[in-house]
Amino acid sequence: MTLTFQRHLEPLSWGRAHRGPQSLAQPPSVTALKAWAEQNTGPRLGRGLGRAYGDSGLFGRGRLIDMTGLDRFCSFDATTGLVRAQAGLSLDALLQVTAPQGWFVSVTPGTRFVTLGGAIANDVHGKNHTRAGTFGRAVRALTLLRSDRGLVEVTPASDPDLFAATVGGMGLTGLILDVTLQLEPIASTDLEVETLPLGDLGDFFDLNADSLGGFEQTVAWIDCTRRGAKLGLGVYTRANWAASGPLAAHEVGPRLTLPVETPGVLINRFTLAGFNRVYRAAQLSRPRQARAxxxxxxxxxxxxxxxxxxxxxxxxxxxxxxxxxxxxRAGIADLLAEIARSGEGSPLVVLKTFGDLPSPGLLSFPRPGYSLALDFRNRGPATLDLLARLDRIVDACGGALYPAKDGRMPRHMFELSFPHLERFWASRDPACGSDFLTRLGI
Ligand SMILES: Cc1cc2nc3c(=O)[nH]c(=O)nc-3n(C[C@H](O)[C@H](O)[C@H](O)COP(=O)(O)OP(=O)(O)OC[C@H]3O[C@@H](n4cnc5c(N)ncnc54)[C@H](O)[C@@H]3O)c2cc1C
Known part of the structure; x- marks a missing residue:
């Protein structure tokens, strides 16, 4: 059996800054994929819904295997919350079925349009890291299709090294075919949400310290254009699952779709400052406590x-x-000050807290501390220079960068960010690679 690979010239990563041809096929069944893999040992990388921002989900020198056609539920026990599904199933589709029955993923990223395979490969985190850690902690078993060993069933007990390398392993330990996941019970699909103003960064640290004990979900939005006494001005949101209420599936599909690419110049320091003022005012005009x-x-x-x-x-x-x-405190302040000085940045700047629950993956990104995430329009060398300045602050603080979001980190930052790399390489599938690794010269 053969797979038909198509050459794609349009950008396939979420950030769209990486171009260059990619060859991609979508296997219609596990049988077709296995048959292809038996005859082909060449370079490959699994692909989910393409929500990784940079080049870690691309592989121009190899073949991308789009796993989204392998998206079947295998089993779901609504009394225990244990679900087994093919790795191409999206969180969107999973939650449509399980949430109305009172089961939710223990950890969700900021989009439901990711696959189970992608969520494992980046060991994704949510707004509840201090309570639940990362997605990988709920994974009980998975099946890999490797170029050197064929099908391998992996649990944390059966092959601890391969399990730890696969969780957060950026797809480099083989194709993830299916996943067994423990879901968490919820009494309602609503949350009780509080929205509070942050006047500056000090407010964030005070409010955060007060909130982590009593709230499962915490996150801050920051206006990255503010400096001086207003550095860190923003909005703090904290939430808990409601103790009772409706159990309902979410709306299917987006409410609005951007039909075309807009001219990037629309995002500049003036529009950003204006948007942020309006956005903050709109957030704070809502009732302080609400159900959503x-x-x-x-x-x-x-x-x-x-x-x-x-x-x-x-x-x-x-x-x-x-x-x-x-x-x-000092590190986040330095980063925000550098960003504000540059006049670059995005309307969406997110500051989250990571707790000390250990991440199960050798290359999992979360570790105790504060995580800042934001977008930068690609303005070429000026943007890359700014990001290099931010790297220096992160490096000086002993911090780390997230490969799922990256498209340009230098090799030394990758090596500084992940101290278990040597152990990880021992479990790599020899046929798996990515543009990220190629760029880093690995
Ligand atoms: C709006 C938005 C919000 C986000 N919020 C968060 C967040 O809060 N926290 C967070 O951690 N991340 C977040 N992300 C990032 C996203 O969760 C991850 O990049 C996730 O891995 C994307 O999954 P995907 O299915 O789209 O996989 P892709 O982007 O297609 O691939 C991601 C990685 O997974 C590998 N992969 C995918 N499927 C398989 C498979 N079956 N077998 C082997 N390897 C596979 C790929 O090789 C690649 O390395 C966000 C992204 C967006 C766009």
Missing amino acids: PYAQVFYPLDAVGGWNKLYGPAGFYQYQCVIPQDAG
Whole structure:
């Protein structure tokens, strides 16, 4: 059996800053994929819904295997919350079925348009890291298709090294075919949400310290154009699952879709400052306490389809770093000051807290500290220079960068960010690679 690979010239990563041809096929069944893999040992990389921002999900020198056709539920026990599904199933499709039955993923990223395979490969985190850690902690088993060993069933007990390398392993340990996942019970699909003003960065640290004990979900939006006494001005949101109420599936599909690429110049220091003022005022004009369905709380960006085209034809880079707890105040302040000075940045700047629940993956990004994430329109060398300046701050603080969001980190930052790389390489599938590794010369 053969797979038909198509050559794609349009950007396939979420940030759209990486171009260059990619060869991609979507296997219609596991049988077809296995048959292809038996005859082909060449370079490959699994692909989910393409929500990784940079080049870690691309592989111009190899073949991309689009796993989204392998998206079947295998089993779901609504009494225990244990679900087994093919890795191409999206969180969107999973939650449509399980949420109305009172089961939710323990950890969700800021979009539901990711696959289970992609969520594992980047060991994704949510707004509840201090309570639940990363997605990989709920994975009980998975099946890999490797170029050197064929099908391998992996659990944390059966092959701890391969499990730890696969969780957060950027698809480099083989194709993930299916996943067994423990879901968490919810009494309602609504959350009780509080929205509070932040006057400056000090407010964030005070409010955060008060909130982590009593709230499962915490996150701050920061206006990255503010400096001096207003540095860190923003909005703090904290939420808990409601103790009772409706159990309802979310709306299907975005409410609005951006039909075309906009000229990137629309995002500049003036429009950004104006937008941020309006956005903050709108957030704070809502009642301080409110009940909201989970899609509104977790996935506000999913309401606008194709929002990544807002940054124009050259695309954008996302920058996400974590600064260790003890260096947090000074490090986040330095990053925000540098960004504000540059006049670059994005309307969406997110500051989250990572707790000390250990991540199960050798290359998992979360570790105790504060994580700042924001987008930068790709303005070429000026943007790359700014990101290099941010790297220096992260490096000086002993922090780390997130490869799922990256498209340009230098090799030394990757090596500084992941101290277990040597152990990880021992479990790599020899046929798997990515543009990220190629760029780093690995
Ligand atoms: C709006 C938005 C919000 C986000 N919020 C968060 C967040 O809060 N926290 C967070 O951690 N991340 C976040 N992300 C990033 C996103 O969760 C991750 O990049 C995730 O891995 C994307 O999954 P995907 O299915 O789109 O996979 P892709 O982007 O297609 O691939 C991602 C990685 O997974 C690998 N992969 C995918 N499927 C398989 C498979 N079956 N077998 C082997 N390897 C595979 C790929 O090789 C690649 O390395 C966000 C992204 C967006 C666009």
